Amino acid sequence: MRLVSGELIKLESLAEQDTFVHKCHPAIKIIVTFLFIIISVSGGRYQLASPIALLAYPWLLSTLSATPLKILHQRFIWALPFPVFAGIANLIFEQAPLYTLGGISISYGLVSLIVLVLKTYLTVIAVLLLLATTRWQDIFAVCERCHIPQIFCQTLTLIYRYLAVLTDEAWRMYHSYLLRAPRKKAIHFKDMGTFCGQLILRSFDRASRLYAAMKCRGWNSSSSVASKQPLVFSDLVYLFCSLCAVIVLTAIF
Amino acid sequence: MHMADALLSPAVGLTMCAVSASACVYATKKIKAENELEEQQIPLMGVGGALVFAAQMINFTIPLTGSSGHIGGGILLAVLLGPYPSFLTIVAVLVIQALFFADGGLLALGCNIFNMGVIPCLLIYPLLFAPIIKKGVNKHRLTTAAILSVVVSLQLGAFSVVMETLLSGVTALPFGTFITLMQPIHLAIGIVEGLITAAILVFVYQMRPEMLDIKLKGKNCGLSLKKVVAILAVITVMAGGALSLYASQNPDGLEWAIMGVTGSEQLIANDTVHKVSARIQQITAFLPDYSFKSQNGGTSISGIIGAAITCALAGGTALIIKHKRQRKNQS
Amino acid sequence: MLKTTDLCAGYNMAADILHNLNISICEGECVAIVGKNGAGKSSLLLTLVGIVAINGGNIKVCGLDVTKANLPEIRKRAGLVFQNPDDQLFMPTVYDDIAFGPRNYGCSEDIVKSTVLEIASQFDISELLQRNAYRLSGGEKRLAALAAVLVMQPQLLLLDEPSSFLDPCARRRLIDLLRDLPQTKLIATHDLDLALDLCQRVIILNQGSIAADGNCQELLRDQALLNINGLELPLSLMNYQISNI
Numbered sequence: 001m002r003l004v005s006g007e008l009i010k011l012e013s014l015a016e017q018d019t020f021v022h023k024c025h026p027a028i029k030i031i032v033t034f035l036f037i038i039i040s041v042s043g044g045r046y047q048l049a050s051p052i053a054l055l056a057y058p059w060l061l062s063t064l065s066a067t068p069l070k071i072l073h074q075r076f077i078w079a080l081p082f083p084v085f086a087g088i089a090n091l092i093f094e095q096a097p098l099y100t101l102g103g104i105s106i107s108y109g110l111v112s113l114i115v116l117v118l119k120t121y122l123t124v125i126a127v128l129l130l131l132a133t134t135r136w137q138d139i140f141a142v143c144e145r146c147h148i149p150q151i152f153c154q155t156l157t158l159i160y161r162y163l164a165v166l167t168d169e170a171w172r173m174y175h176s177y178l179l180r181a182p183r184k185k186a187i188h189f190k191d192m193g194t195f196c197g198q199l200i201l202r203s204f205d206r207a208s209r210l211y212a213a214m215k216c217r218g219w220n221s222s223s224s225v226a227s228k229q230p231l232v233f234s235d236l237v238y239l240f241c242s243l244c245a246v247i248v249l250t251a252i253f
Numbered sequence: 254m255h256m257a258d259a260l261l262s263p264a265v266g267l268t269m270c271a272v273s274a275s276a277c278v279y280a281t282k283k284i285k286a287e288n289e290l291e292e293q294q295i296p297l298m299g300v301g302g303a304l305v306f307a308a309q310m311i312n313f314t315i316p317l318t319g320s321s322g323h324i325g326g327g328i329l330l331a332v333l334l335g336p337y338p339s340f341l342t343i344v345a346v347l348v349i350q351a352l353f354f355a356d357g358g359l360l361a362l363g364c365n366i367f368n369m370g371v372i373p374c375l376l377i378y379p380l381l382f383a384p385i386i387k388k389g390v391n392k393h394r395l396t397t398a399a400i401l402s403v404v405v406s407l408q409l410g411a412f413s414v415v416m417e418t419l420l421s422g423v424t425a426l427p428f429g430t431f432i433t434l435m436q437p438i439h440l441a442i443g444i445v446e447g448l449i450t451a452a453i454l455v456f457v458y459q460m461r462p463e464m465l466d467i468k469l470k471g472k473n474c475g476l477s478l479k480k481v482v483a484i485l486a487v488i489t490v491m492a493g494g495a496l497s498l499y500a501s502q503n504p505d506g507l508e509w510a511i512m513g514v515t516g517s518e519q520l521i522a523n524d525t526v527h528k529v530s531a532r533i534q535q536i537t538a539f540l541p542d543y544s545f546k547s548q549n550g551g552t553s554i555s556g557i558i559g560a561a562i563t564c565a566l567a568g569g570t571a572l573i574i575k576h577k578r579q580r581k582n583q584s
Numbered sequence: 585m586l587k588t589t590d591l592c593a594g595y596n597m598a599a600d601i602l603h604n605l606n607i608s609i610c611e612g613e614c615v616a617i618v619g620k621n622g623a624g625k626s627s628l629l630l631t632l633v634g635i636v637a638i639n640g641g642n643i644k645v646c647g648l649d650v651t652k653a654n655l656p657e658i659r660k661r662a663g664l665v666f667q668n669p670d671d672q673l674f675m676p677t678v679y680d681d682i683a684f685g686p687r688n689y690g691c692s693e694d695i696v697k698s699t700v701l702e703i704a705s706q707f708d709i710s711e712l713l714q715r716n717a718y719r720l721s722g723g724e725k726r727l728a729a730l731a732a733v734l735v736m737q738p739q740l741l742l743l744d745e746p747s748s749f750l751d752p753c754a755r756r757r758l759i760d761l762l763r764d765l766p767q768t769k770l771i772a773t774h775d776l777d778l779a780l781d782l783c784q785r786v787i788i789l790n791q792g793s794i795a796a797d798g799n800c801q802e803l804l805r806d807q808a809l810l811n812i813n814g815l816e817l818p819l820s821l822m823n824y825q826i827s828n829i
Contacts, residue, residue, distance in 0.1 A: 011353065012716065037360045038263045045423060056567030063571035066578065075355045083259050086424040093425040109425065116259055116423060123258035124355045131352055137676030139352070149281045151295060156345045158299020161674050163306050163349070164718040170307035189445075193452020196308055200333065200457055203307075204464065207300035209671040211293060212635045216664045217736070218656060218688035220292055299674075 014067055014132040021065035025235040026138040027145070032242045033130045039246055040122040045090075046098060046111050051118035057246070058125040065133045072128045076121055083120045087113035136160060162206075170199055255350070256365055256414060258358030262421035269417065270363030276371050277344055280337040287337075294338050301334055302342045302349075327373030328382065328402045329450050332465060333457075340374035364417050372413070373406040381405060390465060395454050400447035407443035411435045585611045585740060585768045586632070590641035593631040600639055601627045602792045611739075614769040616779035616800065619789035620814030625772035626667065628789070629742045632770075633664050646739050660689060663738035667745040669725035673717035678709070678728045681717065685736045703735045707761070723754030730758075734765070741767040747775045776804055776818035788813050 015022070021029075036057060043050040062069050090109040097105035140160075144153045173195065177187055187195055258266070284294065305326040330339035347365050350356040357365045385398035415431050418424060424431075458465050586609040594600040601624050609615055617625050630636040632645055634655045643650040646661040666672045675681035679700060686696045704710045707727050712720065720728060726749065733741070746762065747755045759781050762769065773779055779786055779800060786803050788796040790813045796803055803809065804818055 016714075034359055037258050037358060038266075041258055041261055041266070041360060042263045052561055052564050055564045059564075059571045060567050063574045079257060079355050082255075083257055086260060086418065086426065089424055089426040089430075093427070112423075112425070119259035120257060123358045123360070127352060127359055128355055135676075136353070137680070140676070151281060151284060151298075152277070152341055152345065154295050155298040155302060155341060156348065157676065158296065158674060159302035159306075159342075159345050159349060160353075161676070161717065162300050162303035165670050166300070166303040166307040189449075190452075192449045193456045196449070196453045197456030197460065199307060200304060200453065201460060203300045203304045204297065204333075206671060207296045209666065209668070210300065210674060211296040212630065213664075213666050213672040214296065214674070215635065216633055216659050217685035217732070218659060219684070220688070 010071055011128070011131050012136070014071070015135045017066055017133075019065050019133075021061065021133045024133075024238050025231050026134045027142045027231070028235045028239045029130055029134055030139065030142060032239060033126050035243070036126050036246060037123050040126070041119055043115070043119075045115060046108060048111055048115055048118075051115055051122060054122055054246075055118075058122065058129060061129050061133075062125075065129070067129060067132045069125075072125050072132070075128055076124045079120055079124045080117070083116045084113075087116040090116075158210075165206075166199075166203060169202065173199065255357035256361040256368070256417060258360045260418050260421060260423050261361055261364065262423070263360070265417055265421045266360040266363060268363070269367055270360070273344075273363045273366035273371065276366070276375060277341065280340045280375070283337045284341070294334070297334060298338050298342045298345070301330055301339070302346045305330065305342075305346050306349075326450075327369055327406060328378060328399065329453060331374045331378040332382070332399075332454055336374050336378050339378075340370050343370040343374060364413070368410040368413050368417075372409045373402070377402050377406045377409070390458065390462070392455050392458070395458060395465075396451040399451035399454050400444070403447035403450050404440065404443035407439045407446070408436060411439035585609050585613070585646060586770070587644045588632075588641065589643075591631070591638065591643060592640035593627065593636050593638050595627075595636060597637070597639060600792065601636070602631065604641070605792075605794060607787065607794070607797075609768065609770065611768055612766070613785060614783045615771070616783040616786045617770065617772045617789060618774070618776060618779060618786060618815060619795075623789040623814075624792040625789055626744050627792075629664055629744050629770070629772055632742060633659055633662055660736055661738055662740040662742060663733035663736055664742040665730055665733050665744060665746065667748060669722075669729040669749075670717075672729045672732065673720075673725060675717070677714055677716060678720070679713040681728060682713075682732045682735050685732065689736065699735055703731045707731045722749040723751065723757070726750060726754065726758060727761075730761075739767060741765065741769045743769065743771045743773075745773055745775075746771060747773065747778050776815065777820050780804055780818050780820060788815070790814070 036054075040051065040054055058072075059069075061067075062072070090112040091107070092109065094109035094112065095107045098108045098111050099106040137157075140153055140157050143156065144150070174187065177191070177195065178184065181188070308326055308329075327339070327343055330342055333339070334342060344366050347357065347362060347369065351358055351362050351365070382398045382402040385401070386394050388394070412432070412435075415428070415435050419426075419428060419431065454465065586607065588605050588607045591602055591605040591607075592600045593602045605628070617628060619625055627636050631638060632643060632650070634650050634652070638650065645658050648654045648658050648661070650658060673681050675684055682700045682703060683696045686699060691699070700713070701710070704713055707730070709724065709727050709731060712724055712728065717725065717728070726746070730746075743762075746758060750758060755775075755778070759778060762771075762782055769782070771779065771783065783800045785798065786796075786800040787794060788803065788809070795813050796809055805821060807817055810816060
């Protein structure tokens, strides 16, 4: 459970670095990431070349932004199970050979499994790289700037802020429970209602104190919660270059 | 049951994004129209969202088995906050999970919002939970309503995961096998989560009945049948349109994106892209038997080698930059 | 500066938490409110800024009646620092949090920036400005929360348990800092030593009513009075007694 705040802090401190990629406007980085993901997943089930070629993007970007890939790889493993499940099914259902390399035949299923894993890698790493190079408050500021309703932006900001506070609280409650229940590995099913219910009551009390604290400083629902960063020329250059690179890569493969 | 980007085709992903985005707009408008205390909702939504995270961290033992699980929370939030605020909260939670925890992805957000937000908060809560509880709140009704709603939400959610995956064409799993794998698993999960949701709601109801009462007695639960039919019709038409487009052309992602921006298909007839790529290919082709697409649907071996070389070049460049930076740091 | 007449207040109409309070505080005074848990200290502070509903009597804060129309102005003139900084620091960074109030009151971004930087250097937290609130220590959080309120230059400062969550050093630093602030201060606290250190006057609350109101040094030495109201002698005075024996 501590993992959550720990993981957040790791990515967050990466985002506070000062490289060319970090300085780039967050909106541009979001657009590029989104396009990259669409392009990564748009190849067919047996198109092995385009995902391999696209590996260039995360590797280059992580180097340019001085982000250690190791941290991102750990996270990638969490995302694997479901795609691998779908891929293994292909392995079973599609055994016809697609390639023959020196007598060993490689089936359609195997190729599609590899393609799925590669696509998962590309899409997950792309998102993580966005996070490792952009401060989250900047991302939320972009949301606000795109005229996404205040109520949503503020909810987003608050959830992110209280994530660590409430997980810590749940963590303390959880361990105080386990300390008094030495033979149990986790919370007993029948105590779960009371346990979570308590957490809910505490959290809602906190919400009302929070509301009071916000009101005390003149808040109302239309207040802005973010500071803004202007778009500069080099941002557009970055957008243009990334787009070109990606278009060329997809066109070739 | 988060969908991952890799399991989606751009067509399915973007369609679901559009569906979910319109649901978000609708919910925002509803909150503004129905709630004078809109601003009081915001801290509740923020803390409520964080709560979902915290609740998911708590493992509990599932009776009779040695394993442990955790809860999801769509229905729970809907009861505590009301359908529209809870929907927006779930959306925010999913955005954060996609961005910060690599749970689901950016493109898959649309699907995830639909499966875990629209279904429990905007469909099941007003159509199933609210009618059961309408006659008055008590322990038994709360329990029945919670268990039923959670089970049905999860079943529908699992079903749409199956549909989204199959329509994207990334897996060779036959529909029947896939569905017989997914539904029973989610039935088991649903029953456990339903029991816990019920226990939590009963506890909160006993400790602070007013927290549930206001939400349940308020006007904002229960959609009229007309509206539900209208919403479902819109979703069906949009999904149908996207699917037929997908079936007829199977446009690749880039084309799809360009089409979205320009609104015209003529501009990017398949030929154009292929011509451009053929030109680039002529210039860059250094593998003699390189072919653009092999007959059997896969890339030719030389294509793969070419891709690998590109990738190696990028890796090499990366290494050089890294090396230079290290030397710079040392000096 | 602050005057309450026959004030009754509570979270709902049925049950009053505060009963017939008559308090009057002059400009520049520093007053402690003490009392056992649940005596109504926090509720009193919340009532003064219009968060807990007034059921009877009236309040004048900084010359304004506490009514709905006056609330924005009152909240600007009277700054409330919450007991738990986690309730108060909800913005992405410390900078944004301190800037939150001035932005809400429509200051331009330049003015916001200069005032935030000024208050940060006064509190010696300039290096924390870009940090996230949940990565601060207890003492740092407290200073940030205080700065976020003081940046609006209130005339009256309401503090709820300012010394909670602090280690002895941070507590000492906070006391020194508060002593130097020119504002009128109303401090709700269990920390009677802090009250002795900072305040000339103390109000003892018991079950929502005033049990005593007077000179800090005198009242906090009155062991009988303190015991009746569920309090104990301040530690510093206990030592004094022991050494006298």
